[in-house]
Amino acid sequence: MTAINTAANWRPRAKSFRTGVVKAAFFALGRALEAAAILDRDVKSEVDGWKDPFSVMMYVMPKGPAMALEKKNGVLRYIGSDPIDADLTISFKNMESAFLVCSGQIGTPESYAEHRANLKGDTTGAMSLIRCMNQVQAYLFPYVMAKRVLKRVPAMTPRKWLNRMIIYTVGVPVGLARFKG
Numbered sequence: 001m002t003a004i005n006t007a008a009n010w011r012p013r014a015k016s017f018r019t020g021v022v023k024a025a026f027f028a029l030g031r032a033l034e035a036a037a038i039l040d041r042d043v044k045s046e047v048d049g050w051k052d053p054f055s056v057m058m059y060v061m062p063k064g065p066a067m068a069l070e071k072k073n074g075v076l077r078y079i080g081s082d083p084i085d086a087d088l089t090i091s092f093k094n095m096e097s098a099f100l101v102c103s104g105q106i107g108t109p110e111s112y113a114e115h116r117a118n119l120k121g122d123t124t125g126a127m128s129l130i131r132c133m134n135q136v137q138a139y140l141f142p143y144v145m146a147k148r149v150l151k152r153v154p155a156m157t158p159r160k161w162l163n164r165m166i167i168y169t170v171g172v173p174v175g176l177a178r179f180k181g
Contacts, residue, residue, distance in 0.1 A: 018099040022060060023081070025102035026067035028172050029058075030078035032136045033069060035171025037076040038180055039163040040139075042154075043132045047076050056129060057086035060098045077177040088121035088129065104141055107149040108133060139164045 036043040050071050059066035068079045068086065092098035097116035100106045108130055111117050119126050138146050138154045146153045154160070170176060 015095050015099075018095050019065060022095065022098045022102045023065040026058065026065055026081065027078075028140060029102075029133070029136065030067045030069060031172040031175055032140055032167050033132060034076055034078045035167045035176040036132065036136050036139065036163070038176050039166060039171075040135055040160070043135050046128045046132050047071060048074070049128060050125060051087075054088070054125070055084060055086040056088045056090075056125075057084055058090045058092075059083055060092045060095055064092070064095055064098065075177050075180050078175060086121070088125045089119070090126070090129075091118045091120070092116060093118065104137075104145045104149050107151070109151065139167050 033043070037047045038044070052071055052074060054071040056069040057066060066081050066083045068082065068084045070077055070079050070084075092101070092111075093116055097111060100116070101108060101111045106114075108117075112119075134150055135154060137150060138156075139160070141149060143153065143156075156164070166176075
């Protein structure tokens with residue numbers, strides 16, 4: 001047996017599909033949160049209750065994908081995938097845990113109950129963020145999937161259907177905060 005094939009030299013395969021799904025989900029979630037903070041009254045009232053400035057980061061440990069949001073001058077912005085020193089940090093323990101949440105196989109409450117994620121920061125801010133994320137997931141996921149992931153799916157009024165269309169067509173691809181000011 002050669003030195004190349006020894007167990008000490010084996011490395012786990014890269015999970016490029018799962019990493020790609022989590023990166024795409026973080027991007028879509030970040031941009032959708034940014035848009036919902038402008039369009040949706042419930043999300044806007046939650047975000048208005050946050051201190052100013054306030055930053056949020058979600059990432060996968062140890063060196064996985066990340067998503068950063070920042071509220072500054074009353075506007076919530078998706079600021080990218082670079083890790084930052086945030087006021088509120090949610091970290092997934094591994095790629096498998098993040099993949100299950102981002103692909104809609106389990107909900108956020110279930111991931112916390114199963115200790116798949118860690119929280120660093122103010123718990124009240126985290127609960128507010130979770131309420132915002134529930135609204136945004138109702139916009140992003142089809143009803144059949146949202147029903148499985150969310151404890152209670154918010155009712156979709158005509159205004160919310162319009163918001164969903166705007167989030168899909170402009171909010172996620174381009175971002176709405178740049179038009180806010």
